[in-house]
Amino acid sequence: MIRPGCRACFLLLLLLGAAWMSGCTSLPPTARRDALFNQRQYPEIRKQAVDDLAVLGQYERNGRVDGTVESATREYDAKYFDMAEEVRNLAPQAYFDMARVSLAVGRYTDAIRAAQNAIGSGASFLEGDEWVLLRILSLRENHKVLYESYLYCGNLDKAVAHHRQYLLINDLVNSMPFKKVMASLLRIRMTSMRLRSDYLERKAGSTRNQIVIAALMVAAAAGGASNNNQHNNSTSTLRALQAAQMAQIGILAIALLEDYKQELKAQLNIDLAQLMRQAADLNRLPKPTTADIRRAKMASGIYMTARISNPANTLNQAELSDLKKQSDQGKEMVSLFIDKQGRVHISGNLGELVALSKRIDEVPLRLPPPPDEGVDAYLDTYLTPGLYRMAGLQMSADEKKFFDRLVRRGGQDFVIDPAQAESQIALQGLHKMMQKTTEFQSWIVDR
Amino acid sequence: MNRPYHGTLRILITAGLVLLAAGCTSTSLTRPPDFNRVVDRQPSSIALGGIQDGVPCDDEAFYLQKYLEGKRIFYDCLLADNTDLHAYHGADVIVSGKIAHGGRTQRLGWGKFAAIITLGGYYFLGGPTQKQQTSITYNFEVYFADTGKSQSYLFSDAREAYFGLYGPGINMERKPELYEPGWDRLLYEICKELQSQRAGRMP
Amino acid sequence: MSLFLPRRAGLVFAVLTGSWKRLGWKLVVLMSVWGSSCAHTQPWVEIPHFQNTHKNYRIGIAGVYDVNQFDFADVMLDEMERRRVFSCVELTPDLAEPDCDYVIRGNFGFYQVSTKNAFHYTSIYFLGLPLLLGLPNTNSDGGMDINFEIYHKGELLKTYEYRDIFRDQRSYLTVWPATSLDAELRRMVHLLLRDMWRDLFGYRGAA
Numbered sequence: 072m073i074r075p076g077c078r079a080c081f082l083l084l085l086l087l088g089a090a091w092m093s094g095c096t097s098l099p100p101t102a103r104r105d106a107l108f109n110q111r112q113y114p115e116i117r118k119q120a121v122d123d124l125a126v127l128g129q130y131e132r133n134g135r136v137d138g139t140v141e142s143a144t145r146e147y148d149a150k151y152f153d154m155a156e157e158v159r160n161l162a163p164q165a166y167f168d169m170a171r172v173s174l175a176v177g178r179y180t181d182a183i184r185a186a187q188n189a190i191g192s193g194a195s196f197l198e199g200d201e202w203v204l205l206r207i208l209s210l211r212e213n214h215k216v217l218y219e220s221y222l223y224c225g226n227l228d229k230a231v232a233h234h235r236q237y238l239l240i241n242d243l244v245n246s247m248p249f250k251k252v253m254a255s256l257l258r259i260r261m262t263s264m265r266l267r268s269d270y271l272e273r274k275a276g277s278t279r280n281q282i283v284i285a286a287l288m289v290a291a292a293a294g295g296a297s298n299n300n301q302h303n304n305s306t307s308t309l310r311a312l313q314a315a316q317m318a319q320i321g322i323l324a325i326a327l328l329e330d331y332k333q334e335l336k337a338q339l340n341i342d343l344a345q346l347m348r349q350a351a352d353l354n355r356l357p358k359p360t361t362a363d364i365r366r367a368k369m370a371s372g373i374y375m376t377a378r379i380s381n382p383a384n385t386l387n388q389a390e391l392s393d394l395k396k397q398s399d400q401g402k403e404m405v406s407l408f409i410d411k412q413g414r415v416h417i418s419g420n421l422g423e424l425v426a427l428s429k430r431i432d433e434v435p436l437r438l439p440p441p442p443d444e445g446v447d448a449y450l451d452t453y454l455t456p457g458l459y460r461m462a463g464l465q466m467s468a469d470e471k472k473f474f475d476r477l478v479r480r481g482g483q484d485f486v487i488d489p490a491q492a493e494s495q496i497a498l499q500g501l502h503k504m505m506q507k508t509t510e511f512q513s514w515i516v517d518r
Numbered sequence: 519m520n521r522p523y524h525g526t527l528r529i530l531i532t533a534g535l536v537l538l539a540a541g542c543t544s545t546s547l548t549r550p551p552d553f554n555r556v557v558d559r560q561p562s563s564i565a566l567g568g569i570q571d572g573v574p575c576d577d578e579a580f581y582l583q584k585y586l587e588g589k590r591i592f593y594d595c596l597l598a599d600n601t602d603l604h605a606y607h608g609a610d611v612i613v614s615g616k617i618a619h620g621g622r623t624q625r626l627g628w629g630k631f632a633a634i635i636t637l638g639g640y641y642f643l644g645g646p647t648q649k650q651q652t653s654i655t656y657n658f659e660v661y662f663a664d665t666g667k668s669q670s671y672l673f674s675d676a677r678e679a680y681f682g683l684y685g686p687g688i689n690m691e692r693k694p695e696l697y698e699p700g701w702d703r704l705l706y707e708i709c710k711e712l713q714s715q716r717a718g719r720m721p
Numbered sequence: 722m723s724l725f726l727p728r729r730a731g732l733v734f735a736v737l738t739g740s741w742k743r744l745g746w747k748l749v750v751l752m753s754v755w756g757s758s759c760a761h762t763q764p765w766v767e768i769p770h771f772q773n774t775h776k777n778y779r780i781g782i783a784g785v786y787d788v789n790q791f792d793f794a795d796v797m798l799d800e801m802e803r804r805r806v807f808s809c810v811e812l813t814p815d816l817a818e819p820d821c822d823y824v825i826r827g828n829f830g831f832y833q834v835s836t837k838n839a840f841h842y843t844s845i846y847f848l849g850l851p852l853l854l855g856l857p858n859t860n861s862d863g864g865m866d867i868n869f870e871i872y873h874k875g876e877l878l879k880t881y882e883y884r885d886i887f888r889d890q891r892s893y894l895t896v897w898p899a900t901s902l903d904a905e906l907r908r909m910v911h912l913l914l915r916d917m918w919r920d921l922f923g924y925r926g927a928a
Contacts, residue, residue: 102864102886105762121584124576125694162576169580180565180607181583184597188577195574208866212882224606241880245828245868247790254788257832264834264862354601370879375920411716415561489559489593498561498593506608 104168113172120165120172153263156205162192163209170216179463182220186213187353194351204256206347207249211240217353222371223463225456225510231359234367243346361447368450373462377438377453385439394434395515397427398508407501415487415498422478428466428504431511435462457514464507470500542646543688547654547675547699550706557702557709563594564708567603567614569658571697578617581694585701591709603661611708612661617697621652621677621690629682646680652690653677656700660708664715673703763885766911778921781813781821783872785906788830796903797827800910806918817875823921824872829909831902833863857890865905869913879920883912 107116166189173181190213197206214237221230243249349355359367368374386394404427405419435458441449466474473496477485487497550556564586566579579597586595596607603612629647632640641647654675661668679686689695780801785793794812801810816824841858844851852858864886871878885908889900898904 102762105884105886106760109763117584121580124580178596180599181597183599184577184579187600215882226605238877241868241870245786250786250788250790250828250830253830257788257830261832261834265836366877369876372920375879379921409561409716409719411713413559413561413713413716487561489561494559494561495590495593498563502563502594502608 104164108168108171108175111175113176116168116172120168123161123165153260153267156202156260159196159202160205160209162196163189163205166192167209167213167216170213170220174216174220177223177463177465177467179220179224182216183224186216186220189213190351190353201256201259203343203347204253207240207244210347210351211237211244214240218367219371222367222459225460225463227364227367227456227459228359229356230459231364231367232356234370235359235363236356238366239346365447365450368454369446371454371459373435373438373459374441374450374454376436377440380436380438380440382440384437386434386437391515394427394430394511397423397430398512398515413489415489415501417485417487417501418483420483421474421485424504424508425474425478428507429471431461431507432465434458434511455514457510460510461507461514464503464510466500466503467496469496470503473497474500542680543678543686545675545677545688545699547673547703549699549702553702553706556713557589557591557705559590560592560709560712562592562610562712563596563607564592564611564613565596565598565603565607565609567598567612568600569613569615569617571617571693572619573693578694578697581697582613582701585694585698586705589705591705608663610663611712612663613658613704613708615656615658617700618655618657619652619696621650623648623650625649626680641683644682644684647682649678649680650686650690651676651678652696654696654700656697656704658704660704660711662711662715669711671704671707673700675699760889761885761887761908763883763908763912765908766915778807778822779809779811779820780807781811781815781818781824783813783816783824783826785827785829787828787902793829793902793906796906797825797910800907801914804911804914806914816872822873823878825869825913826872827867827869829865829867829906831863831865831905833861833900833902835859835861852893855892855894857892857895859891861887861889861891861900863887863889863900863905865902865909867906867909871917881913881916883909885909 104116104119107119166185170182170185170189173179173185190210193206193209193213196202197209214233217233218230218237221227221233244253349357400423403419404424405417405421408416408418410416438453473493477497487494487501489498566582569578569582571578583595583597586592592611594609596609598607598609598612599605603614626647626649629640629645632645633647652675654677656671656673656675658671659668660671677688677690679688679690681687782794782797782801785797787793798810798812801807811821813821813824816826818824836859838858838860840856841852844858864884866884867882869881871880885905887900887905891899
């Protein structure tokens with residue numbers, strides 16, 4: 072007799088638990104893309120970020136955020152400070168997510184463009200004083216993406232300029248006066264989160280009470296009695312109270328920031344507004360110095376790899392000469408012809424080109440370890456823009472597999488038909504190999 | 519015995535006409551008849567420069583990139599650096615441009631009248647009560663690396679829809695799907711040009 | 722007094738005991754389902770990743786400061802010593818400490834807000850008894866942003882940044898510890914060790 076009821080209760084409670092769990096294991100939308108990035112689910116991040124960008128039509132043309140905004144994934148009420156932070160950060164965060172995904176998969180020009188747009192949209196959406204923390208953190212992470220992207224595109228000047236900006240902003244964020252700004256804004260964010268949660272809870276409670284009261288009144292009317300006691304917990308009263316509190320928070324945020332901006336100026340001689348204007352003006356970044364160039368190169372992945380490389384595995388002079396000879400023949404190794412139907416005819420020694428490409432890929436990993444003293448000479452000799460460009464043209468695993476298969480088939484003539492499924496992989500791989508050979512030729516000339 | 523049948527038939531015909539009227543839409547930028555023949559996979563890569571419309575804070579190039587990647591026409595579709603469109607990628611085609619988008623909505627007096635005299639029946643059937651007109655002008659600049667020359671393409675898409683309760687039958691304002699006809703036409707022109715360049719190079 | 726229960730009473734007792742046992746097991750299953758309710762954007766990098774690592778670096782920790790400039794370097798020191806990755810880890814105020822191969826300095830911001838949910842407030846009307854079911858009644862939202870700087874002979878070599886946003890739901894019967902600043906900091910230290918392992922360990926690290 073107990074069992075059917077027990078089973079029903081168990082199922083009901085399991086469902087309740089599942090409902091609770093689904094609520095508690097969900098993260099805010101911007102944090103969801105962080106989680107996806109850590110799981111390397113890059114296509115999903117791009118899709119969500121582009122969908123979020125499409126929501127921009129709801130904003131006013133000059134980037135003002137008003138009222139309730141519905142994004143592809145969620146609804147935001149901009150009057151709450153923490154939600155206003157999130158909604159203003161929708162566009163900059165979407166662009167930044169696309170930038171870091173593009174960087175992770177080696178699409179450096181896409182990363183540059185997305186990071187530039189992130190900085191540009193940060194300048195319009197995060198303009199007010201109360202968003203300064205978000206804006207500074209956004210500038211810092213986007214300058215880092217730009218540094219790495221320009222480095223692997225072979226533009227050392229721009230890479231170093233962005234690296235310099237990144238370090239400048241990093242120092243500012245870690246300074247004591249700015250930490251006070253951060254502490255205040257975090258407190259305000261927490262207050263807003265708590266107020267919003269309390270408001271939603273009291274609203275739900277008020278609705279529940281009203282339902283109970285209405286039910287009691289119906290029951291009393293049915294029973295012939297009357298009840299004059301009514302709680303006056305209307306949601307409109309709550310809403311007015313919340314609006315007043317939100318206004319207070321906004322004023323408090325700006326007042327606190329004014330104080331700390333003065334302190335930043337006095338202690339560090341930094342005008343925060345000017346710093347952010349300069350950091351966002353990508354066309355007028357200050358020219359880097361020799362020390363900046365050294366720092367930027369030493370922070371790169373290639374330098375870190377060279378530091379821990381095995382001296383026994385380093386490229387010796389004989390190997391370099393051999394590579395130089397091979398690369399001189401690079402342009403004559405294969406010839407390309409595109410017919411009227413768009414088919415690409417490759418004739419020549421494709422196998423040699425593929426082998427050369429693989430050897431070129433190894434070059435950044437087989438540099439001699441840097442000396443403890445006189446590291447500038449080492450950096451000027453080995454870590455040139457050409458080397459970074461070569462390192463940035465690494466073929467993907469699919470491209471390598473395709474060409475290995477093609478070479479194993481043997482023969483001197485190949486045809487790539489764009490209509491075939493693997494044609495995109497093939498053409499991309501071919502393009503990279505040709506570019507890499509050109510970059511390597513300019514690098515090896517000075518060895 | 520036939521009267522109820524005739525009466526029902528008349529009501530059904532009227533309802534059908536109303537529904538038909540509700541779906542009245544037109545769009546001027548349509549696919550050319552040889553679209554499927556011309557737009558085919560190309561052995562070229564494309565880079566996208568700045569493509570701005572009236573909303574300054576979003577970059578249409580991101581939507582165009584997603585669209586082109588879905589079509590799988592070019593083997594690579596990149597976004598170019600805003601400060602130097604030609605740098606780093608070696609793409610065969612570089613596109614940049616502007617999209618101007620405007621429109622207006624007007625209420626139809628006769629539609630409202632019809633709704634009143636049918637006591638809302640016309641309205642709930644979806645009879646048209648509004649007329650919306652949207653005009654989108656595309657102005658693209660396309661650079662072909664093989665010839666070293668740029669070409670300009672100008673298209674315009676005039677859309678009109680009569681609708682009532684259930685909204686217009688075509689997309690009148692939702693981005694980025696709104697711009698797809700323009701991108702289709704751009705793709706058509708680029709593919710046609712690439713094919714003629716290849717034909718011109720044949721011995 | 723008879724020590725033996727009447728036969729019928731004995732049967733009824735056995736049946737009742739079996740049902741209550743089954744109910745008890747179901748409740749345990751439910752509580753464990755409700756209890757597993759914590760989400761982070763950053764993973765917890767497990768200990769086996771660091772086994773058999775080469776220990777050949779001396780690391781100094783110059784400070785791990787929060788927004789109020791309180792120093793949590795002892796937490797980082799403790800975590801690094803527990804994982805036994807480096808040959809020596811010590812606290813040092815000097816970024817150019819000659820005895821250390823690398824000196825690490827960290828700065829972070831942490832926030833956490835705990836609120837009660839509808840179930841908690843409803844339970845009040847029932848003298849709090851439903852809370853004994855183990856359904857979650859406290860929701861915690863928070864995040865940590867941290868930035869580590871690695872110095873080599875006084876010069877900044879590399880920086881590592883991590884951000885973790887978390888959400889945690891707990892009941893009065895949840896036995897494992899809640900998310901806290903200490904736990905988050907240790908999670909960040911694990912991430913740092915993972916990336917330092919990638920960047921700094923190589924043939925030179927052979928013991």
